[in-house]
Amino acid sequence: MGDIVNLNKARKKKAREDAGRAAAANRVTFGRTKSERARDAAEEERARRDHEQRELERDGGPEAAE
Numbered sequence: 001m002g003d004i005v006n007l008n009k010a011r012k013k014k015a016r017e018d019a020g021r022a023a024a025a026n027r028v029t030f031g032r033t034k035s036e037r038a039r040d041a042a043e044e045e046r047a048r049r050d051h052e053q054r055e056l057e058r059d060g061g062p063e064a065a066e
Helices: 007-030 034-054
Strands: none
């Protein structure tokens, strides 16, 4: 015969293990170091500035109405 198992403890243990696996997956997916976030932010800012510099100025646009 099998051992006697407290179902509440077994359920809670399984939930903790599942949460641990989900947390590990999230660390891999979303976890980035501070330097990686700073590098990405600088890269996005540089791309935004480059895009703004290449933007065409149009005659008769909203700026010309003023």
